[in-house]
Amino acid sequence: MSELRITLQQLRGMIGLHVVHQGIPCQIIEVLDDGPAIVLQSCNPNKPVQSNQHGEGNRRVQETFTVPVLTRDKYEFHPQYLALELP
Secondary structure (H helix, E strand, C coil): CCCCCCCHHHHHCCCCCEEEECCEEEEEEEEECCCCEEEEEECCCCCCEEECCCCCEEEECCCEEEEECECCCCCCECHHHHCCECC
């Protein structure tokens, strides 16, 4: 069985796409070389409160999610990546 080949260039071409992750509308905002993985930012208008290092909530921010593209052995696409509702 050979490794799947998906280039970082191909993944970077997805930046800006709108997807649905676990029922949450998101936008792809970044590609992480390690993994590789994609970073999604929620497009939900209801922003959760972000806590500081002391556990005190002081600002509202969009949620982000990191989704691995390949499984650890690099032979298959990761189930989380396959579950994304791509356009």
